[in-house]
Amino acid sequence: MLGEVVVAIVAGSLALLSDAGHMLSDVGAIAAALWAMRLAARPPSGAWTFGWKRAEILSAAANGITLVVIAAVVAVEALRRLLTTHPExxxxxxxxxxxxxxxxxIAATWLLAKASRRSLNVRGAYLHLLTDLFGFVGTAVAAVVIVTTGWTQADAVASLLVAVLMAHAGSGLLAASGRVLLEAAPSGVELTAVRTHLLEVNHVLDVHDLHVWTVTSDLPSLSAHLVLDDACFNDGHAPQILDQVQECLGGHFDVEHSTFQLEPRSHQEHEPGVH
Structure with missing residues (x-):
């Protein structure tokens, strides 16, 4: 990165300078990813009932913001060069x-590609390196154009392409981490389908207060109130219903962490804030 900055200044290349800036953000992204992984590994304690697992999501969001901000800075400077100057x-x-x-x-991306990218945290660090690789490819193409044709504006065009790649990767990370932080249902879980499957279990009459969210990557959680036949409580059959609905969730939706409140039909009139 330091060598790239020196050559960028001497050669007058915005594409190299933008790549160097992006590489600096790579250092921060990988450091943040490692730090977040250490935090996420801490066991739950005290008020932190889920531990520090969402530290990985915060790291992914920070990586997304960094990519978008750097993309904006590079794009502004590239457009200025295209429209107002003809640098050597x-x-x-x-x-x-x-x-x-x-x-x-290529070497760095190959190493990180071997890690699981189902984690938003790892995916964020991986995208930093991948967009950096694409940026260097674009810069090399621009350099070939400059050497063969003398059209120096190819450097600014390559910078714009790098900015677009960074913005695309960053916006995707922000959208994914935002869904987790705002506790939206996981993208692969359809609430209507969940409700339908739960109602198909014998003796389940109604499902309400159904919530599905993601604590961190690969840890979806669900809670719901299930209205059962009164007879299930009279004959002690309710625990078997609980086993069935949890098996249903694990088999159809890969949700292992679930919490259910089992209610007799007669309790519905006392249920506040049903939604």
Missing amino acids: VSGGAVLAVALVGIAVN
């Missing part, structure tokens, strides 16, 4: 650094 850019120097950057980022 040393295509040979830019090409040499870009090729080294491609090799380094």
Whole structure:
């Protein structure tokens, strides 16, 4: 990264400078990911009943914000160069650094690709490296254009492409982490389907106060009130119903953490705030 900054200043390349800025954010993204993983591994204690598992989601959101902000800065400067200036850019120097950057980022991306990207935290660090790789490829192409045609504005065009890639990756991370932080239902869980499956269990008459959210990556949770036949409480059959609905959730929706309140039909008139 330091070598890239030096060459970018000497060669007058915005594409290299934007890549260097993005590489600096890579350092922060990986450091934040490692720190968040350590926090997430802490066991629940005291007021932190779920532990620090959402630290990984906060790290993913921070990575998304970083990508979007850097993309905006690079895009503004690239547009300024395209519209107002015609800078001298040393295509040979830019090409040499870009090729080294491609090799380094292929190795780094390959290493991180072996980790599970179902975690938003790991996915955020991976996207930083992947967009950096694409950025170097774009910079190398721009350098070839400059060397062969002398059109130095190719450097600014490559910077714009890098900015678009960063913005796309960052907005995706923000959308995914935002769903978790705002406690929306996981994207693969349809509430109507969950309700239908629960009502198919014998003796379940109604389902209300149904909530599904994600604590952290790969940890969806569900809570609901189930209205049962009064006879289930009289003959002690209610625990078997609980086993059936939890088995239904695990089998159809991969939800292992669930909490149910079992209620007789006669309790409905005393239930406040049903939704």
